[in-house]
Amino acid sequence: SALLATNSMICRSVLLAFGLIALAAAIPVDNGVEGEPEIECGPTSVTVNFNTRNQFEGHVYVKGLYD
Numbered sequence: 001s002a003l004l005a006t007n008s009m010i011c012r013s014v015l016l017a018f019g020l021i022a023l024a025a026a027i028p029v030d031n032g033v034e035g036e037p038e039i040e041c042g043p044t045s046v047t048v049n050f051n052t053r054n055q056f057e058g059h060v061y062v063k064g065l066y067d
Helices: 002-025
Strands: 033-041 046-052
Touching: none
Parallel strands: none
Antiparallel strands: 033 046
16 A cells, blocks of 8 residues: 555656646747858868857757767
8 A cells, every 4th residue: 555655646746747848848939040041161160150139058069960
């Protein structure tokens, strides 16, 4: 009986965690790029500079090329 109650509580906790993660992923971000991005091609790199509508603090990744 105690083991069943513990397993049930663990299952509910896991489901709640997944629900909260899904909810957080669905929150829209109110931001966007303003103007045209500036792109500089170097011999071993590409630099992209852009302005955002609202303050942005984070990382930008190349789709398919991040670890």
